[in-house]
Amino acid sequence: DLERPVQVVHDGVAVPWVDDDWRGLSEEAQRARWDAWLQEDLARGVDVGVAPLLRLALFRVADSEYLCAWSHHHLVLDGWCLGLILDELFAQYEARRVGRTRHEHPARPYGEFVAWLRRQDREALSRYWRESLAGMEAPTAVPGILPATVGQPPARPDRIERCALSDAETHALKATAAAHRVTIGTLVQGAWALVLARRSGSDDVVFGTTVSGRPPDLPGADAMLGLFINTVPVRVSVPEDMTAA
Helix, strand or coil, rough: CCCCCCCCCCCCCCCEEEEEEEEEEEEEEECHHHHHHHHHHHHCCCCCCCCCCCCEEEEEEECCCEEEEEECCCCCCCCHHHHHHHHHHHHHHHHHHCCCCCCCCCCCCHHHHHHHHHHCHHHHHHHHHHHHCCCCCCCCCCCCCCCCCCCCCCCCCCCCCCCCCCCCHHHHHHHHHHHCCCCHHHHHHHHHHHHHHHCCCCCCCEEEEEEEECCCCCCCCCCCCCCCCCEEEEECCCCCCCCCC
């Protein structure tokens, strides 16, 4: 019943930990049990009212081989954080393995990002998005694929098709992106804008994209742990003769 959601930070919590030895099982049985365990863990979900919003499981499958599952809610960590945490974990592991103490510099607290958010001019931000999206009533719909109704999620796909690019195709994409001084992500967004324009019959399209959300004017934001990502609309004008470049 609060006016706005808050995150409660505890001084210390006991992390749920599962530890089991599967060395007595065949490799096929181990894989089946692992797959079943992952499905059960996913179905279990996370109760956001009970700390911590993560748990770990370690299964020994050979004398020096383990399977580890680290489950966490998106509220506490985003993808950027995974590399930071794993780097620290393996650095600590290596230090202990060789019997030395590793001294870490404490990361900047997530609360500094929350304070930064509160300092932003919300009216100016709202005005920016109103002007940027003027005339747009909904995300661009693709007949039979994407809904035109705001808030209506697309139906689950009947099938998922995967296409693996060859090394040559991947290098060609990288070279094209580099030649135009953009990232591959930007190149893909340009191509998606073209697809939306052609399929929807509109020369003015809008779609969502995920951004890291780590502000460059907040010192140490690149090393902070927490949820920073945001999903924002991208509006693209696509004249009929426009190319991806």
